[in-house]
Amino acid sequence: MPPAPLIALIDGPLPASTPGLSARADVCTLHPRAAESPAALHASHIAAAIRANAPAARLLGFSIFPGRLATSAATVADALHRAAESEAAIVHCSFGHASASPALAEGVAAVLHTGKLLVASAPARGTPVYPAACEGVLAVQGDARCSPGQWSLLNLPGARYGACPGNPGAVVRGASLAAAHFTGLLARACAQDGLESMLQTPAFTGRERIGAGGPQAA
Template sequence: MIRVGLIDGPLPEASPDLAVQARFSEADGFPAAGNHASAMADTIRAQAGEVHFVNAVVFPGRLATSAGTVCAALDWLAENPPEIVLCSFGMARPSVELTGKTQTLLQAGCLIVASAPARGEPVYPAAIEGVISVQGDARCLPGELSRLDLPQATYGACPAATCNPDIRGASVAAAQMAGLLARHWRGTADDTLTALETAIRYHGRERRTG
């Protein structure tokens, strides 16, 4: 069974595909983080089928966290690296520590997917070398990708969450990618990325006309 590290809010403890969960932030009573994590998990399941989630909780309830908290989550995942790690968030400032923790997981053979903005400056960890950076692309249906090769994002994917139309954007696109990677998993990161090419439908950025 493919394991997906979900660095996000908390999944319900009763979820049958939740393998293990660890909290790196104290709950603040707001529901946004749990709703977000569930939307990411539903979107991944829709593409991948059966997976096991390794849930590192970095959002307390509000959708806010710190580089230090994310680094603690990456350290925890590195103890038993999952095949795929989803970082459905982006931080404006680079961090030597965040880069180092990310590289440790990449060197262990993980595929790390992170959301990236459609416009503006690159964010982290999406901009870290080796991380699969994904932004929303309205051309893409679920199961489809675009190859963008932009400064801030290599891929585009469907920005609509499965089962939750209120949650959209780059975080959902990254979850779509994580699900497709799990579906196409071939035993190694390189072989999986090669197999993923069959999902690429568009090349180049989305161009809109008035």
């Protein structure tokens, strides 16, 4: 059986005690209290969601949020280039920029050129965000039909895939958590039956719609 893949998690600063954390590189200058910040909390929840489906997965953290959940496209691009040069097999981005700067687009291209998988969160409403909207990126949005171990083939303009968005009221939920669940499923597939087998068996096909009986396939 292949070893569990290394996942480059581009997010907030992960604590040293994070299960599966192999190393962390801070791409930005962190706030003095970054360890107690929303960025660190977000990163920890994303890491946990990834490992919920792939407990043996190893993480390589790239910190792009200094404390609050905001950063520059240049910082994202820097992290993408570092991830491209790393040994990670999957690069994960649970965030989105309103526009694709040339630098960000070049960072995405660098990752994809190495043959790595790049997963990014895509909101269900509103305008496209990047890197999810870049060609070749596996864009994921929340799908309430899915449990943490399921994914859906949506084939929507903004997101090809869907996954579990987490529970209502959770600290981190929505597309960010859905993308993390999907990355965990990809990582598990890499170490088991392979990606091709996984991507042929979605739990749901078609977009989610809300009816009297709850979420259904359209």
